[in-house]
Amino acid sequence: MTIPRPLYILIHMNFKIIDPLTGTCSGAIIAFVVSQIIPTDWNMFLAMAVGGGIALVLKFVLLLLLAPFFGAFEVMIPLSITAMSVGMLSGMMSAHGSVPDGCIFVTGGMIGLAVSAAIYFSNKKLTRLQ
Amino acid sequence: MDQNNKYDGVARVFDFFREGDMRRWGHAQKNHFKHMQGKVLHIGIGTGMEIINFPSGLDITGVDLSPKMLERALWRARQYQGKIRFCLMNAESLAFPDNTFDTVATVCVFCTVAHPVAGLKECRRVLKPGGKLLMFEHVMSKNLIYGLSLKFMSLFTTALEGTHLDRNTVENVRKAGFTVQKEKNVYLDIVKTIEGVK
Numbered sequence: 564m565t566i567p568r569p570l571y572i573l574i575h576m577n578f579k580i581i582d583p584l585t586g587t588c589s590g591a592i593i594a595f596v597v598s599q600i601i602p603t604d605w606n607m608f609l610a611m612a613v614g615g616g617i618a619l620v621l622k623f624v625l626l627l628l629l630a631p632f633f634g635a636f637e638v639m640i641p642l643s644i645t646a647m648s649v650g651m652l653s654g655m656m657s658a659h660g661s662v663p664d665g666c667i668f669v670t671g672g673m674i675g676l677a678v679s680a681a682i683y684f685s686n687k688k689l690t691r692l693q
Numbered sequence: 694m695d696q697n698n699k700y701d702g703v704a705r706v707f708d709f710f711r712e713g714d715m716r717r718w719g720h721a722q723k724n725h726f727k728h729m730q731g732k733v734l735h736i737g738i739g740t741g742m743e744i745i746n747f748p749s750g751l752d753i754t755g756v757d758l759s760p761k762m763l764e765r766a767l768w769r770a771r772q773y774q775g776k777i778r779f780c781l782m783n784a785e786s787l788a789f790p791d792n793t794f795d796t797v798a799t800v801c802v803f804c805t806v807a808h809p810v811a812g813l814k815e816c817r818r819v820l821k822p823g824g825k826l827l828m829f830e831h832v833m834s835k836n837l838i839y840g841l842s843l844k845f846m847s848l849f850t851t852a853l854e855g856t857h858l859d860r861n862t863v864e865n866v867r868k869a870g871f872t873v874q875k876e877k878n879v880y881l882d883i884v885k886t887i888e889g890v891k
Contacts, residue, residue, distance in 0.1 A: 578717065623849075630710065630713055631709050631710050631711075631712055631713050632712065632713050633713045633717075634713040634714050634716070634717040634718075634880075635710075635713065635714055636714075636831060636880055636881075636883055636884055637713075637717060637880060638713075639842070639846060640839055640842055640881065640883070643842035643845070643846065644838060644842065682881070685836075685881060686880060686881050689878050689881050689882050690878045690879065690880070690881075
């Protein structure tokens with residue numbers, strides 16, 4: 564089976580590029596999906612809980628898609644943190660009504676990037692201290 | 694479904710799902726396993742993905758409880774520059790006499806062994822006095838956030854494939870009677886190399 568060229572390039576990219584890239588994209592995707600599902604007239608608390616639930620389902624889908632190429636733990640840990648925070652926040656932003664979808668999408672991506680960066684430095688510290 | 698049937702079932706897709714891990718951890722495994730010597734027992738050899746990270750010229754006995762996994766490991770064993778034989782066996786009841794091996798190696802195995810301390814005691818029994826236990830395992834994190842993620846995911850992985858993400862394998866190694874000489878983080882404080890001595 565021949566792998567399509569863009570997928571081949573992505574798979575063989577340096578992990579220092581892949582990790583923030585997948586983190587940002589995962590956060591943005593989760594935020595986008597949650598914002599499309601949660602109606603603007605929902606109670607904030609309900610929107611937060613449902614947003615978290617949707618993010619959980621998306622987390623498993625993304626984990627299954629990404630882990631075979633980029634490593635189970637290196638995908639699972641940042642994705643777990645990103646999914647939970649982005650899902651709940653996007654749910655609340657969506658229910659607020661006045662936040663544009665684009666803003667929710669960008670916020671999700673930025674949280675994903677921030678989590679990737681935090682884990683990168685945490686990993687550097689933990690693998691150096693021995 | 695019992696454990697070996699579970700692993701027979703996933704044998705076909707096992708390499709695909711572990712490919713990312715191998716790319717991430719290949720270098721760390723090579724570094725860790727370069728200390729292998731003499732007669733080696735590789736517990737849970739699976740499809741033999743890690744053979745490529747072992748030094749050449751060793752006398753390796755690979756055990757696994759899934760015949761389908763061992764079938765898939767054959768071609769990798771043929772490419773190895775040394776001796777490899779496979780045995781269908783459970784880590785908790787190894788059919789080898791006491792003091793047989795110089796090194797026991799494991800890679801992400803003691804997250805799935807049903808009774809890890811019993812399995813590690815078996816490893817200790819078959820190791821010669823002064824023999825080395827070289828483990829490349831994932832363990833529970835001491836960090837609250839990472840730990841909660843692992844605990845939560847462990848609920849699913851345990852139910853689906855019997856993999857526990859929340860085990861304190863370093864402590865289990867001590868409980869089995871080994872002296873832990875080295876413990877090194879490979880990814881966060883979750884993926885570790887552990888070196889124990891009988």
